[in-house]
Amino acid sequence: MTRKRKRRNWRREKAIEKSVEKVGKKAKGMSKGLKITLIILGSLLGILCLIYAGFILYFQSHFLFYTKINGNDFSLKNVKQVESFMEKQVEGYALTLEESDGDTEEIRGADISLEYVRGEELNRLVKEQDSLFWIKSLWKHPKITAKVGVSYNESQLEGVIKRLEIMKPENQKPSANAHPEFQVDHFVVAPEVIGTEVNTEQFNKEVREAIDGFRPRLDMVKKGCYILPKYLSDSKEVIQAAKDMNTYLGAQITYDLTPVTEVVDSAVISQWVKVDDNMQASFDEEAVRGYVQSLAEKYDTKGKPRNFTTATGEVVTVEGGSYGWRIDQDAEYDALLADIKNGTVVTREPNYSSRAASHSGNDVGGTYAEVNLTTQMMYYTQNGQVVLESPIVTGNPNLGRNTPQGVYTVAYKTRNAVLRGRKLEDGKYEYESPVQYWIPFNGDIGFHDASWQPTFGGDWYLHNGSRGCINMPTDKAAQLYDLISAGIPVVCHF
Numbered sequence: 001m002t003r004k005r006k007r008r009n010w011r012r013e014k015a016i017e018k019s020v021e022k023v024g025k026k027a028k029g030m031s032k033g034l035k036i037t038l039i040i041l042g043s044l045l046g047i048l049c050l051i052y053a054g055f056i057l058y059f060q061s062h063f064l065f066y067t068k069i070n071g072n073d074f075s076l077k078n079v080k081q082v083e084s085f086m087e088k089q090v091e092g093y094a095l096t097l098e099e100s101d102g103d104t105e106e107i108r109g110a111d112i113s114l115e116y117v118r119g120e121e122l123n124r125l126v127k128e129q130d131s132l133f134w135i136k137s138l139w140k141h142p143k144i145t146a147k148v149g150v151s152y153n154e155s156q157l158e159g160v161i162k163r164l165e166i167m168k169p170e171n172q173k174p175s176a177n178a179h180p181e182f183q184v185d186h187f188v189v190a191p192e193v194i195g196t197e198v199n200t201e202q203f204n205k206e207v208r209e210a211i212d213g214f215r216p217r218l219d220m221v222k223k224g225c226y227i228l229p230k231y232l233s234d235s236k237e238v239i240q241a242a243k244d245m246n247t248y249l250g251a252q253i254t255y256d257l258t259p260v261t262e263v264v265d266s267a268v269i270s271q272w273v274k275v276d277d278n279m280q281a282s283f284d285e286e287a288v289r290g291y292v293q294s295l296a297e298k299y300d301t302k303g304k305p306r307n308f309t310t311a312t313g314e315v316v317t318v319e320g321g322s323y324g325w326r327i328d329q330d331a332e333y334d335a336l337l338a339d340i341k342n343g344t345v346v347t348r349e350p351n352y353s354s355r356a357a358s359h360s361g362n363d364v365g366g367t368y369a370e371v372n373l374t375t376q377m378m379y380y381t382q383n384g385q386v387v388l389e390s391p392i393v394t395g396n397p398n399l400g401r402n403t404p405q406g407v408y409t410v411a412y413k414t415r416n417a418v419l420r421g422r423k424l425e426d427g428k429y430e431y432e433s434p435v436q437y438w439i440p441f442n443g444d445i446g447f448h449d450a451s452w453q454p455t456f457g458g459d460w461y462l463h464n465g466s467r468g469c470i471n472m473p474t475d476k477a478a479q480l481y482d483l484i485s486a487g488i489p490v491v492c493h494f
Contacts, residue, residue, distance in 0.1 A: 052135070059131035066141035069125070070213035079122045086214060090116045090150070095210050098219045099166055100194050100226055107207065111160050112152040114211070119149040145213055152211060161207065166220075172197040177231040180242040180281075182270035186249060187242045192229040199227045237279035244281035245273045250343030253336060255350055257299060257359045264291070269340060285337060292333045295350065301363045302326040302354050306407070308362055308491055311370055311379040311386050318493045321406025322442070324363055326354035357489060364407065364489035369447070369480070371470055371492040373403060376457045378447075378470060380483050388483060390476035391457025393450065396465030403468050403492060408441040410488045413481060419448065419469075437477040441490040445469050449477035 063074045063082070074082050093109035125144060130136070165171055173195040181190035203225040210218045220226060231238045249266040272287040302324030309315050331351035339346065357365030366384040373394055380388035395403040417438035421430030433452075440446030450471035453464070472480065 055134050056131050059126075059129065059134045061126060063126060064129055064131070064134055064137035064142055066137055067129075067144065068142070069144045070210075070215040071217065072214070079126060082122055083116075083118055086116045086149070089214070090114055093214070093216075095207065095215070096217045097164070097166070097207075098217060098221075100196055100221050103165075105164055105166065107157070107160055107164075107211070109152070109211075112156045112211075114150060114152045116214075117149040117151050121149055145215075150212060150214055157207070157211075161204065166196065166198055167200075175227055175229045177229040178233045178235060178238045179231070179279075180238065180245050180275055182267070185266045187245045187270065187273075189233050189238050189242050191233045192231065194221065194226060194228060197227045199225055231279060235279075241275050241279040241281045245270075245275065248273050248283055248340060250345075251340045252345045253339050254347040255295070256347055257349075259360050261347075262295060264336065264340075283340075288337055288340070289329075289333050292327065292329050292336060292350075295332075296327040296329055299350075299359065300324070300326050301356060306362065308364075308493060310372065310493070311377075311381065311389070312372075316493050318405060318407055318491060320404060321408050321492075322354075323356060323407040323409045323489050324354060325356045325359070326352060328353040364491060368489040368491055369410075369441075369484060371403070371490065372494075373405060373492060374494045376459075376461055378472070378480075380480055382483065388476070388479050390472055390480075393453050393456050393461045393465055393471035395445075395468040396461060396463070398462060399465075401465065401467045403445065403466075403470065404442070405492045405494060406442070408490045408492070410439060410441045410484055410486050410490060411446075412486050413437070413439045413484065415481075417448075419444075421467075435477075436474065437481040439481065439484060447472060447477060447480055447484075449474040 062076055062078045063069075065075055067074050067077075069082070072085070074085075077085075090109060093114055095107040095109075097105045097107065099105070129142065161167060174197045175195035176193040178192040179190055180187040198220075202223070203220070206218060206220075206223045206225055218225075249269055251264070251269065252266075253264040255262040255264075268291070272284045272291075273281065274284050275281050302322070303320075303326075304324065305317050305319045306324075307315055308318045328351045331353075335351055338344075356363035357367070367382050368380075370379040370381065371392065371394070372378070376392055376394065378390050378392045379386050395401040415436060415438075417435055419431075419433040419435060419438065421432075423429055435448040435450075438446060438448050445468045447470045450466070451474055453460075453471050456471065456473055
């Protein structure tokens with residue numbers, strides 16, 4: 001190794017030694033500062049522990065921060081202080097009853113001979129509180145409900161309760177359950193109504209507990225002092241019932257009763273959907289039958305008296321006959337029930353067992369035959385205009401063969417018929433009358449020509465009348481035959 005290289009190595013070693021020495025001096029300085037910091041922190045922790053322990057001892061005989069007993073704030077108070085407060089409050093004590101309608105009533109301590117009685121309850125409460133973890137009371141405020149030592153005259157309390165306004169029968173309104181209610185086009189949940197009917201047993205219990213606890217107020221709703229609804233707005237039973245009831249509302253049946261209509265929609269169907277006390281939805285099928293019956297009562301005309309304006313302008317009442325509207329109630333009930341259950345939207349006629357020409361005005365419409373049994377005239381009206389009139393001969397009333405009044409329908413028409421009476425034992429008929437034109441409308445009663453009649457009209461029928469048929473001159477019978485057809489109404493009236 002050369003002398004120059006040795007000198008360089010020596011200088012490098014000296015530089016390293018100086019660097020190590022400097023680091024050592026800095027480390028000694030930092031160690032001293034850390035010790036001081038730890039000493040300060042330890043001292044603070046010790047002080048905090050002493051303070052915490054002091055509070056533990058303090059709360060052995062005092063109530064924790066934010067402590068409320070029966071609604072009264074007794075934070076940091078000891079038992080004697082609480083008792084002193086209680087004794088002072090007895091003289092003016094009153095229990096305020098907060099009622100459901102916002103009104104209040106009072107039960108005054110003076111009215112029930114209220115007295116404060118010292119006891120061990122407060123001492124027990126202090127001992128049982130969690131003094132070791134007292135710090136939790138700063139954010140979790142203790143609320144204590146307890147008897148604090150009072151006495152009162154039981155019979156006086158009963159008397160005061162009986163005289164309260166809320167206990168009078170006329171002031172007690174029953175509560176109402178939340179329930180499905182139809183609005184606009186569907187069922188919604190209508191909210192419950194909390195009434196004023198008092199749950200006497202619960203109320204008496206809560207009053208006594210409030211007085212025993214020296215509490216200043218009693219919220220009767222929160223404490224269950226009313227007979228509350230069984231079902232509330234958020235009760236699953238009510239919500240499900242509304243859903244079930246809405247399943248029936250999809251149908252819409254429009255009855256074509258030209259010129260009017262009757263509509264069975266959600267508003268009508270909703271009246272047939274029921275819910276029982278247990279919130280079970282059901283469909284009242286008998287109500288549907290009742291609706292069909294009411295529809296028939298409103299629109300049926302068959303067999304009902306009807307006012308009729310004659311060809312001469314008189315208004316007469318016509319009774320009887322086989323003509324008119326009649327809804328087949330059994331068939332329509334089945335059809336309507338099926339439409340509702342299937343959610344059908346349809347416009348249709350009701351099911352009929354008998355039909356007529358019109359639902360407006362006279363159900364005979366504008367085309368019909370008219371028989372005036374009083375004046376012995378017949379008229380044929382077509383599209384509202386009289387196009388044929390003729391004198392006639394009707395049944396002989398003196399022989400019990402009078403032509404019955406009523407509204408009927410032409411059954412058919414035929415040419416060259418033979419009208420026969422009942423068949424006799426010898427095989428012959430009671431009578432046989434050949435006619436050229438035969439138009440029956442009421443069984444064996446009908447229009448026909450009667451060439452054997454020497455005259456028509458007037459009072460000829462009283463002694464020479466028919467067996468019930470409408471006798472007509474041959475030419476008039478021919479004209480009528482050409483005009484009339486099966487299904488045309490025939491109105492016979494006096």
